[in-house]
Amino acid sequence: MAQGYILVQVSVAQQSLPLENAKVEIYAHDGEERNLISSSFTDPEGKTVRFTVEAPDISFSETPDNTSTPFSLFDVFITSSGFYSVAVRDMQVFAERTSIQYVNMIPLPEGVTEGEKIIVVVPQNL
Numbered sequence: 001m002a003q004g005y006i007l008v009q010v011s012v013a014q015q016s017l018p019l020e021n022a023k024v025e026i027y028a029h030d031g032e033e034r035n036l037i038s039s040s041f042t043d044p045e046g047k048t049v050r051f052t053v054e055a056p057d058i059s060f061s062e063t064p065d066n067t068s069t070p071f072s073l074f075d076v077f078i079t080s081s082g083f084y085s086v087a088v089r090d091m092q093v094f095a096e097r098t099s100i101q102y103v104n105m106i107p108l109p110e111g112v113t114e115g116e117k118i119i120v121v122v123p124q125n126l
Contacts, residue, residue, distance in 0.1 A: 002095035004055035004071075008048045010078055010103045018046025019105055022080040026051050029075055037074075050098060058095040070094060078103050084115040 010022040022042045027034040040048045054072060061070035076088040083105040093099045108115060 001054040002057050003052050004093035004095050005098040006048075006051040006053055006074065006076070006091065006093060007098055007100045008042070008076060008078065008103060009100065010042045010046045010048075010080070010105060012083070012105050012107070015102065015104050018042070018044065019080060019083075020044045020046065022046070022078055022083075022105065024048045025077045026053065027075040027077070028053070029073065034075060053093055055093050055095040061094050076101055076103075078105070080105055083107055084117045087118045089118065 006026060008024045010019045010024070011017055012019050020042055023039065024042065025039040026037050028037050029035070037053065038051050040051070042048055053074060056068065056070055056072065060066050060068050071092040071094045073090045074093060076091055078086040078088075084107075086103050086105065088101055088103070091099060091101055106117065
């Protein structure tokens, strides 16, 4: 296995303001089972650290006749007090590349204490 990278940029107000201290969790999954592999909080610019994750060898994405999936799939969960939680499912990560996920957090309505927004990334037709 090779290494790929995930960077998450969290903001509010249609991506015009960065959101500091949002909790970001990265999960690897194999079918139904999810395993937490890393977590971090966003910095003052709304960015996480660059997470290092496992990905298939880069040769899988550079060979036209390859029948193996050239990327790994990860789930990303973002939470912050006063905002809907966001779940990004099946984020694709290739070897030697940084996959950047932009997330716009939506404030919860007054009197509501929790809610979730789910984003499903459709697999690439490679």
